[in-house]
Amino acid sequence: MKFSRIFYVFLLSVLSLNSTTLVAQNGDQMLDGIGETALIARYIFDGNAKDWSRNNLHATLSENAEFTSDSTFNKVLSLTDAAFVQLPQTTLNSMESLSISTWIQLDQNTENQTLFDFGKDAARHFYVNPVSGNVVLKSNANALTGTFTKLNSGTWAHLAVIIDVTAQRLEIYLNGALASQKTLSALDLNTIINTENNTLYLGKSLAASVANLQAKLHDFRIYRIPLSQNQVKNIYAIATGKEESVVNERHEPEDNLPQFADDVPQLYNNYLTGVSDLTVETVVGQLPRLPRFVDATYKIPVNTTKVRVIWPAPTDNSSVLQPGTYEITGQVLGTSFQPKATVVVKKGNAQETPQRTLEAFALNEVSLDANRLGQKSKFIENRDKFITTLAGTNPDSFLYMFRNAFGQPQPEGATPLGVWDTQETKLRGHATGHYLTAIAQAYASTSYDKTLQHNFEAKMNYMVNTLYDLSQRSGKPTTASATFVSDPTAVPTGPNKEIYSSDLSEAGIRTDYWNWGEGYISAYPPDQFIMLEHGAKYGGQETQVWAPYYTLHKILAGLLDVYEVSGNEKALHTAEGMASWVYARLSQLPTETLITMWNTYIAGEFGGINESLAHLYRITENENYLKAAQLFDNIKVFYGDAAHNHGLAKNVDTYRGLHANQHIP
Structure with a gap:
């Protein structure tokens, strides 16, 4: 853990709560204004850990x-009679910054209680005493202590402690306002917490003489980033219902970017003496294309005759619905110059789609050759590193979660990949799609080494055979007299479940593949796809999902890549089966539901699955696959609304503020 001399922030927020009702969080996508990638762990404590x-x-x-x-919180964790919680030892591995937030309600004000204690041992640890109001970082004889007003029993509270090593400052917030601030001396947190021997307790001290916590806990979070003052305030405001946690879509700019006064010129703009107006033309319904840079004059030579102009970004095309003329006023930042663009709107058709001038080529049509001296180039060296590593991979690791989803036994020695391919990760199978593409491309490009090529051919066949066999089980009876559901549109909830659930735990995952509809293949049951249709949002809870169509795109693309380079018919049949499953379900949904799905942050992210379905149509000429591809049209972004009134197709900027990886696949 690289803590030394690095900007380190630990946050734990204590904000008293007088109201008895809290507004529910909207999901983990942008929790309290903080990106979900910053979240290391979140323990809601609503019935489990x-x-x-x-x-x-x-x-x-x-x-x-x-x-x-x-x-207040419906169900919470109660720690009494020496009860405590222990976090995984690896939770704080590889941290450069750290923030923590939790809700706490003391049951009694007995002195010397511990909210949490993280560290190596009783001589080197970081802990909070909520009764005495102390935040302590101790490394043997050296200790840094910050204080806050002690908490009252019987009241929910949220305390924020920020330790900024770079600024040498300790700040403590109470009820969203700064309660105390203290200058610190140099601190090396690596002497307190490391990756080798961490003990991480909630409600228990590393020192045997210190009493356990007598309190209730809710929503304990750990972040890998230093949270800002505004983020501390947001945690308080959102939890108390003063603000709502929603996905950003064209709102305020990020508050951590450099800010410059609008009337203070920067760089060359300080020498600006004039900016030209201009005239542009467009056709009815199509917003004009305005230049980012326009002609300008400067009082000294500055190696340019242009200046950047910021133009307004309309949210629709109402200004160009009739022929005529109107003006748009731009702004040159840091100056009073406001160039005008006269827009002439004419009758006519929008610009036609440009013709494609580039064509794809096959990987086996390209070779990397040694230089004129017979030496390997850096391209060859880097290729060999990748190919050699890929050749040594075990396909069973990439098939592990697929077998797990279908309730099938694992081969001896098989282990899961980990990270995004762990038991309860809702993105399971994502890496498998990439792997299929990788081994297909490696097979196609290793004709120079037949041993390597046969290695990748064997991997492709093994992967495809397994996925094909699993997909053939879906929606079919296990015995001649057994019940089953072959219709993809009639998939029931899991056994003993009243609702669809994304529970992937060993105890909770459904494996009744005979009820999943014919053709289904994925590393998790169908529930995530169905839940998205019903409005599920992105997140880690059992009522939330993680981009099921994004993962499916990788799987379909990988299967088609294998088919294209090897002609493996099972790869094609597996892709066809799942594509038919998708078409059966999505073709029954109203357009407005599809628009909502594809614009639901991360949950509705689908990568390039429309391209894969169109690719499948090109191979098979099955019209249903082309129709399925069209069902993924991002109507809101490209056409504005269901009536196709504006959007990107008519030059309306509908991208601003959206999640780029979702909308620009």
């Missing part, structure tokens, strides 16, 4: 830990 982040760092409860009903 699961980590609801993408990292699955589930905590362990002591035997006497209990959950109790609560008028």
